[in-house]
Amino acid sequence: MSSQHPFWQNLFRHKQDRTSEVTDMWMSTPLFNKITKRECRELVKTMHPRHYKKGELVFNSGDIGASIVLIRSGGIEIKAVDKLLAELISGDFFGEIALIIDEPRTADAIAAEDSELIFFLRSDLEEWVKRSPKSGAQFMLNIATVLAARLRHTNILLSLQNN
Numbered sequence: 001m002s003s004q005h006p007f008w009q010n011l012f013r014h015k016q017d018r019t020s021e022v023t024d025m026w027m028s029t030p031l032f033n034k035i036t037k038r039e040c041r042e043l044v045k046t047m048h049p050r051h052y053k054k055g056e057l058v059f060n061s062g063d064i065g066a067s068i069v070l071i072r073s074g075g076i077e078i079k080a081v082d083k084l085l086a087e088l089i090s091g092d093f094f095g096e097i098a099l100i101i102d103e104p105r106t107a108d109a110i111a112a113e114d115s116e117l118i119f120f121l122r123s124d125l126e127e128w129v130k131r132s133p134k135s136g137a138q139f140m141l142n143i144a145t146v147l148a149a150r151l152r153h154t155n156i157l158l159s160l161q162n163n
Contacts, residue, residue, distance in 0.1 A: 018072075019044050022118055025070060025091050031142045035135050043128060048119040058109035058117065065098025065105050067119040074115025080107040087112065096143055099125055 023041040026032050032040050049072070052058060058069065061080060069076075070093045078086040078094060085107055088094055094109060099122050129136030 018049070022047070022049075022070065022072060025072065025118075028091065029070075029093055030146055031068075031093065031096070031139065033142050033145075034138050035142075039132065039135050043120070043124070044118075046124045046127075048121065050117050050119060052111035052115045052117060054111055054113050056111045058111060059095075059105050061106060061108050062104045064102060065095055066102075066123070067121045068096045068099050069094055069109070070118040070120070072116040072118050074117075075112040076115060076117075077110045077112045078107050079110065096146060098122065099143060100140075100147075 019041060022044045023037060026040050026044065027037055047070075048067075052074070058076060059065070071088055071090050073090050075090075076088045076092075076094065077084060078088065086094075095105070097103070098105070099120070125136070125139070129140075
């Protein structure tokens, strides 16, 4: 049995802070494949956390996107014309197209429950690419790989619907 009294706490146990947790979450995505944890951690320090209440709109279809979003906690629904496209949970990311092109969002993102989201802005990505072109190029290749996988998956789904 352990005591809750501060005197008896293990002072040497590593406490996971927000930056470490978010770094680990990003590192587990394909976006940070072949990028060092140290570099990811430095990027995470520039990212922007935001809390959303259940039912709150993260962004609307038609909004100009400027960031990719990681779900630290909670859940997000992605909808287009009131059709549910995806239900995302902690550790998932969305909106990566906004890092590449300055085009309107193609779907709505709505908090399915109280959520904490981490925003990685295009402007922060651009600064990183200037500072670290090799890692920035790797990140862009990783985004291309993710987008290609999503397109391939969509093509398969569409071909199955047409049969």
